[in-house]
Amino acid sequence: MEKKSFVLKGNIVYSGENKELCSIEGGYVVCENGICRGAFEKLPKQYETLPLTDYGDKIILPGMTDLHVHAPQYTFRALGMDLELLDWLNVHTFPEEAKYVDISYAKRAYGSFVSDLKHSLTTRACIFATLHREATVALMDLLEESGIVSYVGKVNMDRNGGENLCEADASAAAEDTKKWIEETAGKYERTNPILTPRFIPSCTDELMRELAKLQKTTGLRVQSHLSENPSEVAWVKELVPAAKNYADAYAVFDMFGDKDHPAVMAHCIYSEDEMDLLKEHGVYVAHCPESNLNLSSGIAPVRKFLEEGIAVGLGSDVAGGSSLSMAKALTLAVQVSKMYWRLIDEKSKPLTFAEAFYLATAGGGSYFGKVGTFLDGYEFDAVVAEDHIAKDVREYTPIQRTERMMYDESTMTICAKYAAGCACEL
Amino acid sequence: MEKKSFVLKGNIVYSGENKELCSIEGGYVVCENGICRGAFEKLPKQYETLPLTDYGDKIILPGMTDLHVHAPQYTFRALGMDLELLDWLNVHTFPEEAKYVDISYAKRAYGSFVSDLKHSLTTRACIFATLHREATVALMDLLEESGIVSYVGKVNMDRNGGENLCEADASAAAEDTKKWIEETAGKYERTNPILTPRFIPSCTDELMRELAKLQKTTGLRVQSHLSENPSEVAWVKELVPAAKNYADAYAVFDMFGDKDHPAVMAHCIYSEDEMDLLKEHGVYVAHCPESNLNLSSGIAPVRKFLEEGIAVGLGSDVAGGSSLSMAKALTLAVQVSKMYWRLIDEKSKPLTFAEAFYLATAGGGSYFGKVGTFLDGYEFDAVVAEDHIAKDVREYTPIQRTERMMYDESTMTICAKYAAGCACEL
Structure with missing residues (x-):
C-alpha cells in the first residue's frame, strides 16, 4: 500500500x-x-x-495499539471464564492451540481473527501465534494484507504444554524459529517477527539460552508474560531458583531486552519489586485489565509504573480478554485502577479517562515508534x-x-x- | 396487551x-x-x-430484571467518570435531573430511554424517575406502552439536592407524592408506583416520617440506596446519629419494608454488618457492579449475601453504570467477585457464570413474583x-x-x- x-x-x-x-x-x-x-x-x-x-x-x-493478544485464542474468546490462569491454559487454551498444526483450520480461524481486528479500533498489535511455523506465516500473510501494523510471534514452548503442544526440544525449537525468521525476512512491509517464549513455565533453561543466541544474531525483540498470577509466580520461583524474581528469570537468560530492543511483558500484576528491572531494560508493560479480572489474576500497579517512568500500553489479551475491543481495555483500565486505589493502595490515584486514552493510543503506540x-x-x-x-x-x-x-x-x-x-x- | x-x-x-x-x-x-x-x-x-x-x-x-436504574440519567450515561459518588451527584446528576421540570425535555429524554430499554435484554425494571410528578407520569405512560413490567418511583428529596432539585418541605413532598399515587392508581397494567426516598442524605427526618405514613396507607414498596460509598456512609452516620448503621437509618423510620413489601436497596457494598437487618426485613440487594467501579465505590460482598440467604438481583444503575446492558451487569458481577476473592476475602468464592446468569434473570426477577x-x-x-x-x-x-x-x-x-x-x- x-x-x-x-x-x-x-x-x-x-x-x-x-x-x-x-x-x-x-x-x-x-x-x-x-x-x-x-x-x-x-x-x-x-x-x-x-x-x-x-x-x-x-x-x-x-488508531489504538493492542500490545498483547493471542490470535489463536480468538476462536474461544468469552468462554470458560470460571477458571484461573493455569487451569484455564490446560483446559481451554492448550487444546485449542494444538489444532493449529492443521493449516486449513489455522487459515479459517486466523481469517476470522484478522477480519474482526480490521474492523476494530486497533491499528497496531503485538500478537502471539502458536508454536506452528506454517500457521504463523499464514497469520502474518493475512495481517500484512489487512493494513494493520504488527509484531507477530511464533510461540516457543518445550515443556508443560501437554503432549500435542510442545516443541521436540530446545535445539529443534530454535532451528524451527530460525527457519521461520529466514522464511519471512523481507517478505512484509508492516508485519514483523518477534521472539516469543510463551512464559517461563513453558520454556526450559536450554530453550531460553537458544533463544537468547537467536536474539543476538537477529536483533529481534521479545514478547512474553510476566507476574500474572500468584500461583504462576510461585511456580517460576521453583523453576528458576537462581533468579531473584520472575523478571530476573528473563534477565538471567538475557531475554529481557534493552532500550533499543524493548521487550513487551504482559500483565506485571505482581511486579512492584521488579520495577527497577523493568525500568533498566526499558520493558513495555502490556496492561490487560479484562484478562486480569477474568482469570482472577489481580490488578496491576499501573499508577506506580507511570510514576516510575515505565512504559505502559494496553492489551486485549484475547482470550483471557473476551474481545478485541480496545475501548473495553481502555475503560476497564480506568475501572480497575479505581479498585486498586480503593482496595490496595489509596496513594495510587485512579487513572483518568484522558490517561487511559493516552495509554491506548500513544502509550502503546510508542512501541512502534512515533505512533x-x-x-x-x-x-x-x-x-x-x-x-x-x-x-x-x-x-x-x-x-x-x-x-x-x-x-x-x-x-x-x-x-x-x-x-x-x-x-x-x- | x-x-x-x-x-x-x-x-x-x-x-x-x-x-x-x-x-x-x-x-x-x-x-x-x-x-x-x-x-x-x-x-x-x-x-x-x-x-x-x-x-x-x-x-x-x-428476560432479565434490572433492579436499579435511573431513567433521567440516561442522557448523560458514560460521561464524567472521573468523579466519586458525592461529587458526581453534584456536578452531573443533580443539574441534569433538575431539567425534568420541563415536561417537553422529559418526554424527549424518557422517549430515548424507554426505546433503548425496549431493545435491551431487560423485561422488568425498578426505576428511579426524578422528583417531578408530571415527568414521572410521562415516563410511566411510555413504559406501559413498551410492554416492559416495572416499578417506577417519583423521587423524594428535600435537602442537599441544590436549589433547583429540592422539594419545598416534607409535607409538600408527601402531598405531591400522594397526588402522584392517586393520579396513577388503576391506570396501568404493568407499571407500578414505588416509594423512592433518594437516599438518607437527601431526605430529612420529617420527610422519612411522612413517607412512612404514606407507605402504611398505600401499602407501596420502597426503593432506595444503601451503603454505596465510604464518604456517604460516614455522612449518614452524622445525619442519623440514633441509627446503629446506614440500614438502621431506614429501619428507624419504618421504611425498610417487610417480607410482604420488600424494599430494594441499591449497592450495599458496606453492608456486612447490616446483613441481619437486610435478612430480617427481606430486603432485595440490587448489585450494580459497573457503577461501583465507575464511582470508585468498592465491591459488594455478594457471596456473603447469597450464603446468608439474602435476595440479590443485578442493576445497571445508569448513569453510575454506562449502559442499560444487563449482559454487562452480569459479566461484571462475575469479574468483580473475582477481585473480591483475590483482594478482600479469599473465603468468598467468585461467582460462576451460571450464578450471575441466575441473578440477572430469576434472582432479580423474583422481586416481581415467579419471574x-x-x-x-x-x-x-x-x-x-x-x-x-x-x-x-x-x-x-x-x-x-x-x-x-x-x-x-x-x-x-x-x-x-x-x-x-x-x-x-x-
Missing part, C-alpha cells in the same frame, strides 16, 4: 504534548507521505491542494467513528462523545481506518 | 431448580395465558395446537437473541453461545422479546 498525502476533516480527538485530551470540532488532520503534520482548526495553506475526505460530524481518533497521536511527525494512524446516541436531547462535545463511545461501545460504528498512512479497506 | 398462549422453538437456555444452567437445543418453551408451562425437548401433545414461532438456530433466554426462568408456573418473560460469531471455525453449545454473547455483546442482536406473556414490539 502506498503512503499517501491527504487531509481528513471531522471532529478530532487526541492526546496532546502533556497527555491531556485535545479536540477540534470540525477540524483537519493532515497526512503527508504517511506522516501526520498535525491537527488544525483551519487548514494551513500549504495543504490546501491535498485531497480531502470530509467525515462531517464523525469523530476522528488516533498514536495527531502531533506533527507521528506516523498517521486514525480511526473514524460514528456514534449513535440521541443527540436531539442534549449536546455533547467531541471529547464527551468519545468517552461515551468508549464506555458504551454499542453506540459506536467504525467507518474508516488508516494505519501508517495507508487506508485499510473495511 | 393480551396474555396469549403460544410456543417458541429455538435453543433454550435458562436456570434450573438448583440455579444451574440448563439448555435444550432446538427445544420448545410454552406460554399458556401468560404463564410458562416449561421448556421441552419434544413438544407435549396438549400444546401441539398452540401457535408456534420457530426461531431456528437463535437462542431463547429468560425469570422457564420452569412451569413462571410468568413468561423471554428474549430471543442471535449471535454473530463465525461458527464455521468451531462448534459451540447453546450455553457457550450464551456466555459468549454476554461477555462480548457486540456479537448479539436481540430479535424478539416477551414480557409477562406479551410480545413487545421491537
Whole structure:
C-alpha cells in the first residue's frame, strides 16, 4: 500500500504534548507521505491542494495499539471464564492451540481473527501465534494484507504444554524459529517477527539460552508474560531458583531486552519489586485489565509504573480478554485502577479517562515508534467513528462523545481506518 | 396487551431448580395465558395446537430484571467518570435531573430511554424517575406502552439536592407524592408506583416520617440506596446519629419494608454488618457492579449475601453504570467477585457464570413474583437473541453461545422479546 498525502476533516480527538485530551470540532488532520503534520482548526495553506475526505460530524481518533493478544485464542474468546490462569491454559487454551498444526483450520480461524481486528479500533498489535511455523506465516500473510501494523510471534514452548503442544526440544525449537525468521525476512512491509517464549513455565533453561543466541544474531525483540498470577509466580520461583524474581528469570537468560530492543511483558500484576528491572531494560508493560479480572489474576500497579517512568500500553489479551475491543481495555483500565486505589493502595490515584486514552493510543503506540497521536511527525494512524446516541436531547462535545463511545461501545460504528498512512479497506 | 398462549422453538437456555444452567437445543418453551408451562425437548401433545414461532438456530433466554436504574440519567450515561459518588451527584446528576421540570425535555429524554430499554435484554425494571410528578407520569405512560413490567418511583428529596432539585418541605413532598399515587392508581397494567426516598442524605427526618405514613396507607414498596460509598456512609452516620448503621437509618423510620413489601436497596457494598437487618426485613440487594467501579465505590460482598440467604438481583444503575446492558451487569458481577476473592476475602468464592446468569434473570426477577426462568408456573418473560460469531471455525453449545454473547455483546442482536406473556414490539 502506498503512503499517501491527504487531509481528513471531522471532529478530532487526541492526546496532546502533556497527555491531556485535545479536540477540534470540525477540524483537519493532515497526512503527508504517511506522516501526520498535525491537527488544525483551519487548514494551513500549504495543504490546501491535498485531497480531502470530509467525515462531517464523525469523530476522528488516533488508531489504538493492542500490545498483547493471542490470535489463536480468538476462536474461544468469552468462554470458560470460571477458571484461573493455569487451569484455564490446560483446559481451554492448550487444546485449542494444538489444532493449529492443521493449516486449513489455522487459515479459517486466523481469517476470522484478522477480519474482526480490521474492523476494530486497533491499528497496531503485538500478537502471539502458536508454536506452528506454517500457521504463523499464514497469520502474518493475512495481517500484512489487512493494513494493520504488527509484531507477530511464533510461540516457543518445550515443556508443560501437554503432549500435542510442545516443541521436540530446545535445539529443534530454535532451528524451527530460525527457519521461520529466514522464511519471512523481507517478505512484509508492516508485519514483523518477534521472539516469543510463551512464559517461563513453558520454556526450559536450554530453550531460553537458544533463544537468547537467536536474539543476538537477529536483533529481534521479545514478547512474553510476566507476574500474572500468584500461583504462576510461585511456580517460576521453583523453576528458576537462581533468579531473584520472575523478571530476573528473563534477565538471567538475557531475554529481557534493552532500550533499543524493548521487550513487551504482559500483565506485571505482581511486579512492584521488579520495577527497577523493568525500568533498566526499558520493558513495555502490556496492561490487560479484562484478562486480569477474568482469570482472577489481580490488578496491576499501573499508577506506580507511570510514576516510575515505565512504559505502559494496553492489551486485549484475547482470550483471557473476551474481545478485541480496545475501548473495553481502555475503560476497564480506568475501572480497575479505581479498585486498586480503593482496595490496595489509596496513594495510587485512579487513572483518568484522558490517561487511559493516552495509554491506548500513544502509550502503546510508542512501541512502534512515533505512533498514536495527531502531533506533527507521528506516523498517521486514525480511526473514524460514528456514534449513535440521541443527540436531539442534549449536546455533547467531541471529547464527551468519545468517552461515551468508549464506555458504551454499542453506540459506536467504525467507518474508516488508516494505519501508517495507508487506508485499510473495511 | 393480551396474555396469549403460544410456543417458541429455538435453543433454550435458562436456570434450573438448583440455579444451574440448563439448555435444550432446538427445544420448545410454552406460554399458556401468560404463564410458562416449561421448556421441552419434544413438544407435549396438549400444546401441539398452540401457535408456534420457530426461531431456528437463535437462542431463547429468560428476560432479565434490572433492579436499579435511573431513567433521567440516561442522557448523560458514560460521561464524567472521573468523579466519586458525592461529587458526581453534584456536578452531573443533580443539574441534569433538575431539567425534568420541563415536561417537553422529559418526554424527549424518557422517549430515548424507554426505546433503548425496549431493545435491551431487560423485561422488568425498578426505576428511579426524578422528583417531578408530571415527568414521572410521562415516563410511566411510555413504559406501559413498551410492554416492559416495572416499578417506577417519583423521587423524594428535600435537602442537599441544590436549589433547583429540592422539594419545598416534607409535607409538600408527601402531598405531591400522594397526588402522584392517586393520579396513577388503576391506570396501568404493568407499571407500578414505588416509594423512592433518594437516599438518607437527601431526605430529612420529617420527610422519612411522612413517607412512612404514606407507605402504611398505600401499602407501596420502597426503593432506595444503601451503603454505596465510604464518604456517604460516614455522612449518614452524622445525619442519623440514633441509627446503629446506614440500614438502621431506614429501619428507624419504618421504611425498610417487610417480607410482604420488600424494599430494594441499591449497592450495599458496606453492608456486612447490616446483613441481619437486610435478612430480617427481606430486603432485595440490587448489585450494580459497573457503577461501583465507575464511582470508585468498592465491591459488594455478594457471596456473603447469597450464603446468608439474602435476595440479590443485578442493576445497571445508569448513569453510575454506562449502559442499560444487563449482559454487562452480569459479566461484571462475575469479574468483580473475582477481585473480591483475590483482594478482600479469599473465603468468598467468585461467582460462576451460571450464578450471575441466575441473578440477572430469576434472582432479580423474583422481586416481581415467579419471574425469570422457564420452569412451569413462571410468568413468561423471554428474549430471543442471535449471535454473530463465525461458527464455521468451531462448534459451540447453546450455553457457550450464551456466555459468549454476554461477555462480548457486540456479537448479539436481540430479535424478539416477551414480557409477562406479551410480545413487545421491537
